[in-house]
Structures are given as C-alpha cells and as structure tokens.
Amino acid sequence: MNTMPQSTCTKLLDYSKLPSQIRLPDIIGYTSKVFATKYNPNQLQAEAESYQWFDSYDIIPESKRQKFFGSGLGLMTSMCYPGAQFERFRITLDFVLWLFTFDDMTDAGALDDVERMKLAIGLTMQVLQDPKVPTPKFRIAAALQSCFNRMRSNSSPSTTKRTIDAIDFYTKAVLEQKLNRKEDRVPTIGEYIQLRRDTSAMRIAFVGIEYALGLALPSEVHDDPIIVELALAGNDILTWANDIYSFPIEASRGDTHNLYQTIRNRVQEYIDAKAKLRSFGVKTDLEVAQYIQGIEHCVQGFLDWTFITPRYFGANTTKVKETLTVDIIAPVALDAAISVEV
Template identity: 20%
Template sequence: MSDDSSLDFPFPHRRSRHHAHAAARHRSWLDRHRALADVADATAYGHWEVAELAALSHPAVGPDELALAADMLGFFFLFDDQFDSELGRRPAEVARICDRLTDILHGTLPDGSSDVERAFADLWRRSTAGMPGRWRARAAANWEWYFASHPAEAAGRRSARIPDRDGYLTLRRGTAAMETIFDMLERLGGFTVPQSTFHHPVLRRLRQVAADIPSFSNDVRSYPLEAPRGDVYNLVMIVQRERACPPEEACAVVLAEAQLMVEDYARLLAELPCAFRELELDEEQRGIAQRYADGITAWLAGYLHWERRTGRYRTG
C-alpha cells in the first residue's frame, strides 16, 4: 500500500529519545517469553518495528514506561497473529484461551500456565503498579472486552459471512483494543483523568473517533493480507458488498470516511477547553485532562506515521 493511501492528519508526530532503551528491553522481554515471540518469524517481526511504534506514539514518557508500551504493543500483535492459523477458526478453543487470560485480570494465574499467560501476567502486573483502584477496574474491563471479542471473530472466520456495518463496528472496537491503549496513556504518564471529565460527552466522542480512525486505516492496509485467509471483519469487504465495487474503490471509500473522522477529531479537540470550563475544573484538573487529550493526539500521529512505513502490512 503506497503513501497515496495515507490520511492527512494535521498534527505532527514526535519520536521519543528513549527508543534504543525500549528496543533493547523489548528484545529481552521477548527472549523471556519465547512461545509468544515464536508466533512470528524473528526477521519479519523485526521489520514491524514495534519499539519504533512505541517511540512514535508515546514520545513524552520515561524510558521504563516506553519499554512497557513496546511490550504491550508486541503482545497485541503476536497474540492477534496466532489466530491467523487454523486456530482462528475454532471459536470454542479461542474462548478457552481468552477466558484463562481474563482470569489473570482478576488475580488468578491458571494452573499449568502457558508462556503466553505468564507474559500477559507480567504485563498486567507492570501496567497496574501504582494505579488507583478505579483505574484498575476500568483497565480490567477493557482488557476483558478485548479478549472476549476474539471468539466472535473466530466464529466469523469459520462462517465466512461478511457482517453488516453495525456488527463490524461492534466487534472491531473490541479487537482493536484502543480503549486499553488509551488507558495506558494515564499509566505511562503517571496521572488519572477526573471521572467527570473522562465520561464527558466531548471526551467520550473524541476517544471513539480516535479509536476508529486507526481501525479504518488499518483495514485498508491489511486488506491484501486478510482477504486471502478469510478474515471477514474488514470494512473494505463490507463496502465492496454495499457498493458492488472493486477493492480499489472500496479502499478509497474507507479512507475518505476515515479522513472525515480526522476532521471530526480536530473539531472535538477544539471543543475541549469549553467543556473543561463548563465542568469547573481547577487548574490541576484541566492540566491532567489536557495531557490525556494530547496523549491521544500523539498516539494517532505516531501510529499513522508508523503504519505508512512498517513492514507488518507488506505482502511482498
């Protein structure tokens, strides 16, 4: 996929100066969790540049926090990719895998735990360190949403039925794990957003748009890989069916929708100061809420820059 298919995102990306530290720590983490790492060929994984994605999407965090971000991103990629095999067409087996991982969120490391389960337990322990109970409860619910979405995705592969748009969005918003990624903005930055602000309509809408933009863009990039293996939860396929059009036209339609969401994102971002005033936030609370919004913007800018260059979505 060429840069002609890239979105115009009007906010610049930055790159953390701790990239080398995070990359070395991430390699060490993968060495300790070989069964997880072995999901992908080591050379191919290197071309994905996972630590680079962490450095671009979290440019302002400290070195240890950036290493945690890289490990979490690596977990997402490798965990998802195990279902590209025949395993991804066996929903009952996928459910058993995901249920055991969900148990870890609630304090239980299953008997005879696998290397993947131990890798996730390590991530969860590090992610929750020092965070308040309210944040941990939200983070656990969002991880559970992510894990619980995979059996339905496996059922979709097995049936080969392309979902309608509402069904696609419902599942995609779970498997994309963007709420978990946004939760980590608070953990990596060492703050928690005030409850009234976090659930304010403007910030909720901002977060939803920010979560959907990468999913739409990613569907275009990953379509050449997903279509041959029968993945049906891809918006390009849905648009092809809606319009009875070729893939190239469907890709253009999806990107046009994503570009409109970028415009919505910029508008919602500009509405935040008014929302903060209406909530009567004090100076400290406004600063925290703005850091969170800035973190979402940095994530989007960094992800979209990385997506244009990574080897993860190359077919040749």
C-alpha cells in the same frame, strides 16, 4: 491467471473478482495536518530490554522471530507514547509485544479453533483479575501476567480497572469475530463499526496513555461526552485506515472483517468535538490535554509506522508509500494451532 491456493479461502471471498492492485488514499497527508508525530527518546534502550524479556518466553517460532522483532513494534510504541518516562515506557512496550502476539494468534491461525480461543481468553482474564494466580503454562498468558503485575504495582486502581475492562471488551470482540468467520457471516455496517472499535484494541491503547504518562483522570473526564467522542473518533480514524492498509494481507488469510471507508469526515468531527471541550478545572485540564494529545500521537504514530514497518507491505513498504499502490496478496496458509495449557 495464476492458480491460488485454497487453504484459507472463505465462501465470502471470491479472489477471481479481486483486482491485482488497489490504490490507497493519502490518509496520512490529511491526518498529519491535525495530529503530530513525535518519538520517545527511550526507545532503543527499552527495545533491547523488552525484546530480550519477551523472547525469553519462547513464544514466537524460530521461523518467525526475525520477522516479528524486525517489524518495529518498539518504534510504533515510541510514536504512540512519546512522552512516557523510561520505566513506564519499557512496561508499555512489554504490553504491546503481548498484545500484538495475542492478536496475531487470533488472526493467523494459532488460535483458529473457537474452543481453544475461549480457553486462551479465560486464562488471559484470569491473570489480569487475580494477581496471585499461579503462572499458567500457556506462555503468552504467562508473559501478560509478568507484565501486568508490574503495571499494577505503579498504576492507579482506576487505570488498572479500565485496562482489565478494555482487554475484556477486546477479547470478547475477537471471539465474536472468530465466530463470524467460522459461520461465513459478514456483520452489518453498524455491527461492524461497533465490533471493530473493540477488535482494534484501541480502548487498550488509550488506557495505555494514562499508564504511560502516569495520569489519574477522574471518571468525570472519562464520562464527558466530548472526551468520549474524541476517543471514538480517534479509534475510528486509525481503525478504518488500518483496514485499508491491511486489506491485502488480511484478504490473503481469508478475512472478511474489513471496511473501506472515507476518513476525512471523521477527522473533521474530531476537530469539531475538540473545539467544544469544556474545562474540568486547572489541574485536571493539564492532564486532559496530555490525554487528548496522547490520542493524537497514537493515531498519527500508528499511521506513520504503517509505512515504516514491513508488517503490512513487506519489502515494498517504501514503494507503496511513494506510489500509494499495493499488490493484492495470494492466499497464504494459516499458522499451525497451538496448545493452550493452564
């Protein structure tokens, strides 16, 4: 038996009881019967500009730049927002780069300290809520400020508010997750499902549909129980699949927030809910159709991207896609803590 480093182990993860491999269910084979995959033709141009913009903030350590920019986040954004025109697609990609970087900081150790994370969240919400606040020294917040002020300039007030609210839900959830990890507490299934819906950042991704496509959906649509169910189902399908796919890498970091769960029933519930969708009037129905298709593109695009990017399976991505068998990863050292400056 190999000796595994103990630096990231939690009391709740006994690596001696983990199998050396796990067999993945063919989730994409099922979801692809319901959700379509498309690509945005603006990807390459936007990717070049967006990566250069983000790199100018010098947030990613030199040792991780190639891995980060080679993970295919531009491709994922292309698959999640295939109908976006160039300007909106470019800004959406900027936003995605911020989101994944911030999320990695909360997961991989850079914001491992609770007080440091609280300060980072405070700066994040400040630049969202006050467009005139001075640029913070905390570079990831400065990047968000640049991106979000551009989004705000061509976004409806309701979409701007929903984006801020979605990020607020997300940051509160990742803080709660951090506290759970610190206390070696595993939430109940019910608590986990609700928390995971917010830590997944899919609320943010789905508001991104409205921005990327220039939609102006009224509150009547967002409050409709069928629309709510479609968004929840799409969130659950993608999130639970991601939990399965990311289990090896998250277990290697000592992360106990993961759920093995069947997705087939949730997909069927999505289909059933979609069939019950009422009319909101001819004009609004056209935008509702785009929004729902956007949910489906986000779900299927991210799932397909999982088997393209090296983010989850490294150099074995193609092999894992073909065999649906993935090796469990030995524990890894977390990133060094970063300074959070106002």
